[in-house]
Amino acid sequence: xxxxxxxxxxLILGFVFLLGLASVRPSGxxxxxxxxxxxxxxxxAVALWKFLPEGAQYFGGAIRVTSVGKILAYxxxxxSAVALLLSEDYLEKVRIQGADWRMVVLALALGMVNLxxxxxxxxxxxxxELVSIPSYVLAGFAHRxxxxxxxxxxxxxxxxxxxxxFLLGLSFVYxxxxxxxxxxxxxxxxxxxEAGAAGDLGxxxxxVAFIIGAVFFKVAVxxxxxxxxxxxxxxxxxxxxxxxxxxxxxxFGMLGMLLxxxxxxxxxxxxxVLLAGAAxxxxxxxxxxxxxxxxxxxxxYSAVVNAGFILLGILxxxxxxVIFYLASYGIMTLGSWAAFMAMGSRKADVxxxxxxxxxxxxxxxxxxxxxxxxxxxxxxxxxxxxxxKFGVVLEALKPDAFLPRxxxxxxxxxxxxxxxxxxxxxxxxxxxxxxxxxxxxxDRRGSGxxxxxxFVLTLCVVVIVSLGMFxxxxxx
Amino acid sequence: xxSFAAYLPFAILLPFAAMLLxxxxxxxxxxxxxxxxxxxxxxxxxxVFQWVYGAFLAWISVxxxxxxxxxxxxxxxxxxxxxxLVVEPALYLDGRNAPFLLLLGLCLPLIFTWLRDxxxxxxxxxxxxxNLLILSLAGVFLSDSLVLFYLFWETALxxxxxxxxxxxxxxxxxxxxxxxxxxxxxxxxxxxxxxxxSIIALCAEAGKDPGINGILQIASTLxxxxxxxxxxxxxxxFAVKLPxxxxxxxxxxxxxxxxPACRAILSAVMSKMGAYGLILVLAQGFPEExxxxxxxxxxxxxxxxxxxxxxxxxxxxxxxxxxxxxxSHLSLVALGVFTATGEVYSTGITGALFQVFNHGLIMxxxxxxxxxxxxxxxxxxxxxxxxxxxxxxxLAAVLLTAIFASASLPGLSNFAGEILVxxxxxxxxxxxxxxxxxxxxxxxxxxxxxxxxxFLGKRxxxxxxxxxxxxxxxxxxxxLAVALIAVWLILGLFPMLFLHPVEKTLLNLGAGHGMAFLP
Numbered sequence: 002x003x004x005x006x007x008x009x010x011x012l013i014l015g016f017v018f019l020l021g022l023a024s025v026r027p028s029g030x031x032x033x034x035x036x037x038x039x040x041x042x043x044x045x046a047v048a049l050w051k052f053l054p055e056g057a058q059y060f061g062g063a064i065r066v067t068s069v070g071k072i073l074a075y076x077x078x079x080x081s082a083v084a085l086l087l088s089e090d091y092l093e094k095v096r097i098q099g100a101d102w103r104m105v106v107l108a109l110a111l112g113m114v115n116l117x118x119x120x121x122x123x124x125x126x127x128x129x130e131l132v133s134i135p136s137y138v139l140a141g142f143a144h145r146x147x148x149x150x151x152x153x154x155x156x157x158x159x160x161x162x163x164x165x166x167f168l169l170g171l172s173f174v175y176x177x178x179x180x181x182x183x184x185x186x187x188x189x190x191x192x193x194x195e196a197g198a199a200g201d202l203g204x205x206x207x208x209v210a211f212i213i214g215a216v217f218f219k220v221a222v223x224x225x226x227x228x229x230x231x232x233x234x235x236x237x238x239x240x241x242x243x244x245x246x247x248x249x250x251x252x253f254g255m256l257g258m259l260l261x262x263x264x265x266x267x268x269x270x271x272x273x274v275l276l277a278g279a280a281x282x283x284x285x286x287x288x289x290x291x292x293x294x295x296x297x298x299x300x301x302y303s304a305v306v307n308a309g310f311i312l313l314g315i316l317x318x319x320x321x322x323v324i325f326y327l328a329s330y331g332i333m334t335l336g337s338w339a340a341f342m343a344m345g346s347r348k349a350d351v352x353x354x355x356x357x358x359x360x361x362x363x364x365x366x367x368x369x370x371x372x373x374x375x376x377x378x379x380x381x382x383x384x385x386x387x388x389x390k391f392g393v394v395l396e397a398l399k400p401d402a403f404l405p406r407x408x409x410x411x412x413x414x415x416x417x418x419x420x421x422x423x424x425x426x427x428x429x430x431x432x433x434x435x436x437x438x439x440x441x442x443x444d445r446r447g448s449g450x451x452x453x454x455x456f457v458l459t460l461c462v463v464v465i466v467s468l469g470m471f472x473x474x475x476x477x
Numbered sequence: 478x479x480s481f482a483a484y485l486p487f488a489i490l491l492p493f494a495a496m497l498l499x500x501x502x503x504x505x506x507x508x509x510x511x512x513x514x515x516x517x518x519x520x521x522x523x524x525v526f527q528w529v530y531g532a533f534l535a536w537i538s539v540x541x542x543x544x545x546x547x548x549x550x551x552x553x554x555x556x557x558x559x560x561x562l563v564v565e566p567a568l569y570l571d572g573r574n575a576p577f578l579l580l581l582g583l584c585l586p587l588i589f590t591w592l593r594d595x596x597x598x599x600x601x602x603x604x605x606x607x608n609l610l611i612l613s614l615a616g617v618f619l620s621d622s623l624v625l626f627y628l629f630w631e632t633a634l635x636x637x638x639x640x641x642x643x644x645x646x647x648x649x650x651x652x653x654x655x656x657x658x659x660x661x662x663x664x665x666x667x668x669x670x671x672x673x674x675s676i677i678a679l680c681a682e683a684g685k686d687p688g689i690n691g692i693l694q695i696a697s698t699l700x701x702x703x704x705x706x707x708x709x710x711x712x713x714x715f716a717v718k719l720p721x722x723x724x725x726x727x728x729x730x731x732x733x734x735x736x737p738a739c740r741a742i743l744s745a746v747m748s749k750m751g752a753y754g755l756i757l758v759l760a761q762g763f764p765e766e767x768x769x770x771x772x773x774x775x776x777x778x779x780x781x782x783x784x785x786x787x788x789x790x791x792x793x794x795x796x797x798x799x800x801x802x803x804x805s806h807l808s809l810v811a812l813g814v815f816t817a818t819g820e821v822y823s824t825g826i827t828g829a830l831f832q833v834f835n836h837g838l839i840m841x842x843x844x845x846x847x848x849x850x851x852x853x854x855x856x857x858x859x860x861x862x863x864x865x866x867x868x869x870x871x872l873a874a875v876l877l878t879a880i881f882a883s884a885s886l887p888g889l890s891n892f893a894g895e896i897l898v899x900x901x902x903x904x905x906x907x908x909x910x911x912x913x914x915x916x917x918x919x920x921x922x923x924x925x926x927x928x929x930x931x932f933l934g935k936r937x938x939x940x941x942x943x944x945x946x947x948x949x950x951x952x953x954x955x956x957l958a959v960a961l962i963a964v965w966l967i968l969g970l971f972p973m974l975f976l977h978p979v980e981k982t983l984l985n986l987g988a989g990h991g992m993a994f995l996p
Contacts, residue, residue, distance in 0.1 A: 362504055381635070382628035391624075391677060395562060398674075398681040416674050420666050427638075427662065431655065435642040471555060 015041025065120030152235025173208030282309030336461030359438030534582025547571025572982025610636030692762030828897025
């Protein structure tokens with residue numbers, strides 16, 4: 002049997018199992034479906050490792066296995082598995098059918114893996130849609146909640162816009178080069194650039210610009226980020242854990258692989274664009290975050306800020322730095338959702354900053370965990386966030402790097418604008434430690450933290466600190 | 478490697494362990510009798526720890542000053558992300574940074590004795606944040622790798638943030654704790670983030686972490702423009718921390734809202750992080766830039782010295798006078814650094830190092846004494862009080878001596894340090910020296926006047942100004958103060974006890990590595 006099919010089998014089988022489970026026992030136990038889904042993700046990763054050797058191509062080059070793609074796929078699957086662990090308890094609280102929800106997550110995981118393995122334009126687009134459509138569903142899953150409906154609808158409408166742009170870009174590139182395989186496109190573009198064939202390149206450049214624009218939209222790079230806070234605010238935390246962490250990693254990874262690979266000859270075009278995106282994200286993300294009082298919106302703006310750093314990393318052509326950044330960003334985001342879930346009462350989630358006031362006294366360990374995660378976001382040494390930012394800026398300041406003018410200034414700006422981010426991250430830290438619990442707030446004493454939240458939060462903090470101490474991913 | 482070097486990590490690990498132990502204790506607010514008792518017990522344990530730790534720091538610093546080549550310990554290198562940048566965790570201690578560590582070691586037992594928690598009102602979080610600050614201070618002074626240096630620089634800020642935020646107190650003179658705190662926090666970050674960029678730039682140029690002692694080597698290979706930017710990033714970080722004039726906006730309110738012990742450590746030791754950077758990073762790593770921008774920086778320092786002193790005159794509370802006299806004196810320290818001239822070891826640098834040590838000890842004493850006047854730790858209004866000496870004879874005596882020390886009375890150590898700085902400044906510009914001395918004089922006058930108003934004259938105050946006068950110093954506390962005064966006196970009469978090991982280290986560096994301290 003084709004090894005590619007074998008490698009995808011666990012995810013597909015898991016999907017089918019869950020489909021059966023959902024139709025047979027619609028209100029069955031949550032943990033069974035969760036175990037099936039997590040097993041599917043883990044065995045998916047194992048199958049990927051076992052069946053797909055690096056450099057292999059399948060279906061005439063439609064699937065191309067690269068080392069970077071594989072690492073990114075592992076990362077996406079791992080982050081999704083951790084997010085599923087979180088959902089164990091939470092879905093009951095927001096009254097979502099667990100089996101249905103996990104089915105969608107498995108479909109999404111399939112999309113992410115293929116996004117990392119895509120070898121031609123068609124696979125790329127199919128995988129892109131397979132990531133996008135389940136994301137819309139996840140955002141709007143809690144359909145009894147009007148805010149979730151709003152989030153789902155907003156995400157759908159704007160996401161479709163991004164998909165169309167992406168498809169348009171792909172077809173322009175195809176039109177310009179007449180090739181569908183990414184490797185062949187690279188060769189054609191490289192030859193055209195060498196020959197100075199302006200006519201062919203014009204169309205290709207427009208195509209690449211469209212693709213970058215679509216991805217910027219998807220991962221919320223400023224100034225195309227205004228949908229993100231609304232979607233975050235309305236989406237339930239379990240779905241958010243998927244949308245904000247593994248999906249971001251997959252799409253950023255795809256952007257990196259496209260730009261380093263097929264569109265590398267056009268780097269004169271895309272490097273300045275990335276630079277502008279990074280600068281805008283640093284400034285707008287930070288400044289807009291100042292006035293936020295909603296926790297999810299704050300994390301959304303911090304996602305914009307981090308997107309800027311990731312773009313800088315892609316810009317400086319440093320694969321390990323980008324993967325390190327993506328890994329630490331994914332873990333930090335998951336950790337913050339775990340902390341928010343642990344802080345919620347049985348009835349409601351924490352919503353505003355005021356809701357976490359005084360948590361240092363009532364839930365000391367959760368507060369400590371979230372504090373470490375926020376320090377990592379802010380970039381205090383000994384955390385993954387610091388190591389990641391340090392790596393990106395270090396590469397950007399390397400004297401021999403071949404970089405567009407202004408890279409230095411933008412790196413400086415990104416760090417300097419971080420001053421503002423310290424302010425808003427410390428708003429949360431202040432509320433937790435320096436303020437008293439509100440008198441009318443939910444009584445959290447003695448209620449304890451459910452084990453999935455405690456486990457995931459501990460896991461994330463341990464990973465964050467050890468990435469910050471050892472400063473690199475294992476095996477890289 | 479000298480065998481004592483193996484003890485260096487303990488300077489950081491001991492407070493870290495203390496921090497963990499305090500952190501494991503259950504939360505107590507000290508409102509009921511039982512929890513106040515437990516808090517008092519904890520305060521005693523913390524006091525014992527600070528004495529042991531202080532003695533350890535003093536011992537290791539004095540040892541390091543007697544070893545000519547200094548102590549140094551290097552950990553295993555960690556590659557950062559990619560394999561070509563290696564961060565080596567390294568600690569060092571020699572005549573240049575030992576004064577800073579010695580200062581920390583002497584201040585901690587003093588401050589924690591004079592300002593110990595008698596009422597049992599401080600829970601474990603007080604000591605957790607205090608120890609975080611203390612271990613970071615030790616870390617900043619000891620680190621010989623820039624990444625570690627930055628790590629401790631930021632954790633010091635975190636320690637101060639939580640110490641002030643959790644145990645600070647709002648008063649009518651400086652508004653809410655948080656508004657003062659966030660200003661302090663953001664001010665410091667305005668300095669430390671550009672410093673981070675400079676550190677990353679140096680690492681990128683070197684391909685490894687060059688360490689505090691390797692900056693000169695890397696920086697001398699850079700072109701002038703780039704080096705100037707890196708220099709500026711560092712300068713901003715240190716200028717805010719010290720602070721220099723124009724970067725002092727956080728100073729007064731932060732000290733006002735802090736808990737008394739925190740305030741004393743901030744002024745005595747934390748402000749020395751800035752001085753450490755000026756001496757060990759800027760003067761040592763960027764001699765050309767120091768020389769090129771010396772005229773402007775000197776003027777800034779003298780302006781700070783005069784302006785701080787003038788502000789002292791306008792204050793109506795002892796604590797505010799102390800705050801601004803601190804601004805004035807630290808500007809003189811910076812003046813010493815920026816007037817250092819082209820010798821292997823220069824009067825300016827040694828004077829600045831000596832002043833750092835003196836100023837730290839004096840400020841620790843002054844802030845502690847000031848907080849002991851009233852039971853609440855608040856500084857009384859000068860205009861509403863008088864004649865407090867009747868109830869606090871011993872406190873008044875040692876406070877007056879400390880004020881004299883701060884005013885550079887000949888025979889006390891501060892005089893020796895200040896005169897070295899002024900000698901160095903005189904070579905650059907007699908006029909600036911004249912202005913700086915006038916500033917020092919005004920500051921001294923303001924301090925003495927403040928003492929006069931509070932302690933002498935007709936008794937008035939506590940009843941009118943609404944505070945309760947605290948009990949006088951005990952015999953033991955007075956004895957401790959007298960011992961400190963004896964240190965000032967000995968160093969004032971025999972400054973070479975301090976200066977000799979420092980100059981020897983500087984000479985050693987100049988001769989041994991072919992790198993003059995300054996060109």
